[in-house]
Amino acid sequence: NAGVTQTPKFRVLKTGQSMTLLCAQDMNHEYMYWYRQDPGMGLRLIHYSVGEGTTAKGEVPDGYNVSRLKKQNFLLGLESAAPSQTSVYFCASSETRVQPQHFGDGTRLSIL
Amino acid sequence: TQLLEQSPQFLSIQEGENLTVYCNSSSVFSSLQWYRQEPGEGPVLLVTVVTGGEVKKLKRLTFQFGDARKDSSLHITAAQPGDTGLYLCAGEGNNNDMRFGAGTRLTVKP
Numbered sequence: 382n383a384g385v386t387q388t389p390k391f392r393v394l395k396t397g398q399s400m401t402l403l404c405a406q407d408m409n410h411e412y413m414y415w416y417r418q419d420p421g422m423g424l425r426l427i428h429y430s431v432g433e434g435t436t437a438k439g440e441v442p443d444g445y446n447v448s449r450l451k452k453q454n455f456l457l458g459l460e461s462a463a464p465s466q467t468s469v470y471f472c473a474s475s476e477t478r479v480q481p482q483h484f485g486d487g488t489r490l491s492i493l
Numbered sequence: 494t495q496l497l498e499q500s501p502q503f504l505s506i507q508e509g510e511n512l513t514v515y516c517n518s519s520s521v522f523s524s525l526q527w528y529r530q531e532p533g534e535g536p537v538l539l540v541t542v543v544t545g546g547e548v549k550k551l552k553r554l555t556f557q558f559g560d561a562r563k564d565s566s567l568h569i570t571a572a573q574p575g576d577t578g579l580y581l582c583a584g585e586g587n588n589n590d591m592r593f594g595a596g597t598r599l600t601v602k603p
Binding site for chain 2: 385416421422423424425426471473478479481482483484485486487
């Protein structure tokens with residue numbers, strides 16, 4: 382069982398560069414989420430999606446964009462990376478908004 | 494904003510000891526989840542509690558939801574090195590969303 386798969390696992394960017402993080406789930410879940418995890422701050426929700434073709438802002442959406450063109454995929458984009466976006470990014474999915482979430486193993490992103 | 498405060502932030506104990514970690518809020522939650530996260534991996538669900546006063550046991554782990562549904566505790570009996578990890582609580586908030594605490598980082602030394 383693959384569950385939730387995130388690519389890439391690691392990435393180093395220079396300030397101003399752009400990139401896209403990919404999340405794929407094989408559980409047919411409607412809900413998908415992108416979080417960032419920083420020391421001492423726990424998981425903070427960036428954006429989420431309640432189904433194919435939908436997206437919504439979370440707690441810390443600025444500087445990020447997302448797309449959910451296919452039910453199984455949820456993409457997180459950084460248009461112009463900033464050092465403050467250095468973090469570990471987690472994707473998750475769930476059957477409903479408050480059902481337990483299944484997480485990927487994270488993408489460690491460093492922006493110099 | 495419904496905040497979840499977890500304490501202690503860090504805990505280091507010897508194998509065989511007992512411990513309790515806490516998840517507190519000033520807000521009422523419809524349900525609360527506990528996750529464990531190991532280094533280099535994503536959080537994995539341990540348990541969900543939904544009823545005030547509810548107690549759930551998972552082998553050596555005992556979870557309790559406060560009577561007023563504002564707080565929860567996790568007690569581990571006879572801790573083992575395999576229990577090492579970051580313990581996160583997450584509560585269902587007013588907007589039908591889940592909010593995570595910052596976690597308790599537990600280290601169990603052999």
